[in-house]
Amino acid sequence: MKQELERLNDEQAVEIFKALSNQTRVSILQMLKDPDRHFSPQAHIIADEGFVGGVCVGDIRSKAGISQSTTSQYLSILLQSGLVEMKRIGQWTYYRRNEETIKKFEKYIGTKI
Amino acid sequence: MKQELERLNDEQAVEIFKALSNQTRVSILQMLKDPDRHFSPQAHIIADEGFVGGVCVGDIRSKAGISQSTTSQYLSILLQSGLVEMKRIGQWTYYRRNEETIKKFEKYIGTKI
DNA sequence: GGTTAATATATAAATATCGCGAATTACCGA
DNA sequence: TCGGTAATTCGCGATATTTATATATTAACC
Numbered sequence: 294m295k296q297e298l299e300r301l302n303d304e305q306a307v308e309i310f311k312a313l314s315n316q317t318r319v320s321i322l323q324m325l326k327d328p329d330r331h332f333s334p335q336a337h338i339i340a341d342e343g344f345v346g347g348v349c350v351g352d353i354r355s356k357a358g359i360s361q362s363t364t365s366q367y368l369s370i371l372l373q374s375g376l377v378e379m380k381r382i383g384q385w386t387y388y389r390r391n392e393e394t395i396k397k398f399e400k401y402i403g404t405k406i
Numbered sequence: 407m408k409q410e411l412e413r414l415n416d417e418q419a420v421e422i423f424k425a426l427s428n429q430t431r432v433s434i435l436q437m438l439k440d441p442d443r444h445f446s447p448q449a450h451i452i453a454d455e456g457f458v459g460g461v462c463v464g465d466i467r468s469k470a471g472i473s474q475s476t477t478s479q480y481l482s483i484l485l486q487s488g489l490v491e492m493k494r495i496g497q498w499t500y501y502r503r504n505e506e507t508i509k510k511f512e513k514y515i516g517t518k519i
Numbered sequence: 520g521g522t523t524a525a526t527a528t529a530t531a532a533a534t535a536t537c538g539c540g541a542a543t544t545a546c547c548g549a
Numbered sequence: 550t551c552g553g554t555a556a557t558t559c560g561c562g563a564t565a566t567t568t569a570t571a572t573a574t575t576a577a578c579c
Contacts, residue, residue: 499527
């Protein structure tokens with residue numbers, strides 16, 4: 294979901310709550326906070342200045358300990374909520390946190406909840 | 407869920423995310439933020455100094471526009487997550503926000519997410 | 520005690536989520 | 550174009566959530 298407005302509305306917030314209402318998805322988001330510590334270095338992504346901090350699906354899968362299909366589905370839920378963004382580079386799809394949305398979410402919690 | 411520790415753990419946070427992954431429950435929590443504006447004055451609760459800000463189930467039900475049993479269940483989900491607290495006074499059950507938990511939740515979002 | 524009002528709980532049916540394996544698609548290199 | 554690897558989509562059974570109706574509980578009142 295594109296986040297173009299200044300603030301999250303209730304509907305977007307509920308979608309984020311749903312995305313985070315699963316321990317594995319929360320863990321994925323947490324691991325993506327510090328990719329260098331949680332994942333092995335990604336030569337390709339380091340070379341590509343356009344998507345620093347991105348981690349490919351396979352690496353997330355092995356760290357999260359879930360199947361490939363579940364990983365893909367969970368990442369698409371996180372993407373849909375706006376908490377992460379993705380970029381396909383060659384045959385890999387890289388995901389990283391969308392700090393802008395996360396910041397808006399923080400603000401929502403602080404003001405609307 | 408009793409909140410006795412300083413910080414929320416991941417499990418407690420996920421339970422809160424689940425509680426908030428429903429628009430109606432979010433609305434209830436928001437309405438409880440300013441009872442005076444959203445609900446008619448409660449003579450009984452004003453008299454009882456022990457539970458300022460509490461709103462009875464029936465009032466929440468009519469404002470939320472959901473059935474009595476759904477209201478009861480939603481409130482119990484919110485209670486279980488620690489986001490609200492309740493007190494029975496006479497034949498009424500009053501619910502109000504648990505600001506302590508909400509503050510811990512905010513802190514969790516800011517540091518762990 | 521009997522009645523009534525306010526909540527809670529039990530039950531049930533529809534819908535959604537979980538998490539997997541299999542099939543499919545996307546991309547790359549030879 | 551073929552084969553291999555990465556990722557997504559599909560289909561499934563199991564589990565959980567949603568929300569209502571019906572019933573039970575609790576407290577107040579006569």
